[in-house]
Amino acid sequence: MTRIPPNSPPISVQALFDRAEGIAGRTLGELGADANIVVPEHFKQHKGFTGQLLELWLGATAGSKQQQDFPDLGIELKTIPIDHQGKVLETTYVCYVHLLSHIAEQWHTSAVRNKLGQVLFIPVIGERAIPPAQRTVGMPILWQPNDQEKAILQQDWEELMEQISLGQIESITSKLGEALHIRPKAANGEALTDAIGASGQIIQTRPRGFYLRKNFTQSLLNRAFDL
DNA sequence: TGATGATCATCT
DNA sequence: AGATGATCATCA
Numbered sequence: 001m002t003r004i005p006p007n008s009p010p011i012s013v014q015a016l017f018d019r020a021e022g023i024a025g026r027t028l029g030e031l032g033a034d035a036n037i038v039v040p041e042h043f044k045q046h047k048g049f050t051g052q053l054l055e056l057w058l059g060a061t062a063g064s065k066q067q068q069d070f071p072d073l074g075i076e077l078k079t080i081p082i083d084h085q086g087k088v089l090e091t092t093y094v095c096y097v098h099l100l101s102h103i104a105e106q107w108h109t110s111a112v113r114n115k116l117g118q119v120l121f122i123p124v125i126g127e128r129a130i131p132p133a134q135r136t137v138g139m140p141i142l143w144q145p146n147d148q149e150k151a152i153l154q155q156d157w158e159e160l161m162e163q164i165s166l167g168q169i170e171s172i173t174s175k176l177g178e179a180l181h182i183r184p185k186a187a188n189g190e191a192l193t194d195a196i197g198a199s200g201q202i203i204q205t206r207p208r209g210f211y212l213r214k215n216f217t218q219s220l221l222n223r224a225f226d227l
Numbered sequence: 228t229g230a231t232g233a234t235c236a237t238c239t
Numbered sequence: 240a241g242a243t244g245a246t247c248a249t250c251a
Contacts, residue, residue: 051244187235
């Protein structure tokens with residue numbers, strides 16, 4: 001059993017998957033202790049802790065990156081909080097929404113498609129009643145969207161981006177989009193960024209992010225675990 | 228109780 | 240300000 005985090009990136013998809021399987025069943029407390037990292041008592045002020053701890057254990061480059069977590073392998077890493085019955089507890093952040101600079105972008109070159117081309121999902125039993133240190137890492141899932149999922153994602157993305165390019169960003173709520181939707185994404189309500197207004201003018205609005213709905217990630221987990 | 232909208236830490 | 244990692248907290 002691996003007792004120390006790796007000091008280099010995995011050289012293959014199999015090597016990455018093996019690492020992920022190697023930490024399955026362990027708690028965040030154990031993984032933190034073996035890495036000499038203190039696990040917070042709660043995530044109120046450490047919301048990205050789980051993701052960063054698993055990045056360390058899998059050998060992703062430390063710090064935030066602009067593309068995939070394992071660019072040489074073409075794989076994005078996502079931790080997904082579930083309850084003890086395998087139920088997805090939160091939506092999954094995909095990437096920032098470019099409200100001005102990429103509005104003419106096409107689906108096939110989009111950041112969303114790039115990020116979701118191949119994803120290593122690692123479930124973590126993360127019910128709020130369970131202290132972070134006692135939360136358990138689950139079996140990894142290497143996911144590639146099937147044809148139906150690809151079609152839904154593309155359709156949602158195109159619909160959302162069309163609204164943005166038409167100056168309807170303020171009209172977009174998180175209800176729009178079957179699998180992919182848009183919600184605010186910022187450090188606080190003060191943050192503003194440029195976007196296209198209803199009359200074609202530049203307006204200031206709150207930054208947004210793309211997120212996967214819970215039912216979408218749930219179905220992909222179910223498929224992987226044959227539930 | 229779940230979904231929506233808001234927020235936290237950190238780095239570039 | 241933009242982007243990474245997400246979870247929190249409120250309200251319907």
